Amino acid sequence: MNKYARNERYVAYVENKSPKAGWFESLFHAFLMGAAICCLGQMFSDIIRSFYPMMDLLTVGAWINIIVISLTIIMTALGVFDRLAKYGGAGTFIPISGFANSIASCAIEYKKEGLVFGIGSKMFFVAGPVLVNGVAYSLVVGIVYYIISLF
């Protein structure tokens, strides 16, 4: 059998096997899960602001990120987050929880390959591209802004 025919058959097989939740339904699930995580963040932000009214918006934003990240990692360790991710799809990985979950689950997954090349490097399997791109863009934005501000 030639290679192309085999590839085509394989693609057809995968399409057949992959779950076919109605796409309207999965959009609704993503909306629901994303909205729920953001509401949780807003709730924590309101609580922090009621205790420390003088705190500026950036610090509050950093704190709610920290809280959501910590909750996600604990839920990943308990194995609850996988079920949420299956339900929510993009609703769970687009919020900052997806970034935290990708680091935590990779760290747990590759633990058996050792401390340095297991946890240490494979931890960034998904989060690495995000960090690299983010840092690179922030450098570009900062330098462009600095050069513009000179004139």
Next chain:
Amino acid sequence: MLSALLMYLKVIFVGGSICMIAQLIVIRTKITPARILVIFLMVGAILGGFGLYNYVVEWAGAGATIPILGFGNSLANGAITAAKTDGLFGALSGGLIAASAGIAVSIGLSYLISFFVNSKTKKD
């Protein structure tokens, strides 16, 4: 009371819509989730670089900061605000300083927790 309720409606609308757009991309194209994360981060950094995303953050609060777009925005925004005060050094260091707390917590806590939890073999 009413204004608080309105704020939560905005959070639900903005946060939910961003996730729904991402889900639409997942369904309609073959782009993998990791690529979508990077694309959304890039969009956030570009909007943050032009200072547009701050209006969304002001309007929708956590609905705009929790999605990965907000992470990109805080990286770009941090670089700009630090460049204003510290010049070139601020432009180089500001992005990571703004995002450092989140990155440090996610790396440190994941590292700690991986000592205590073992991966389960997947059963279908």
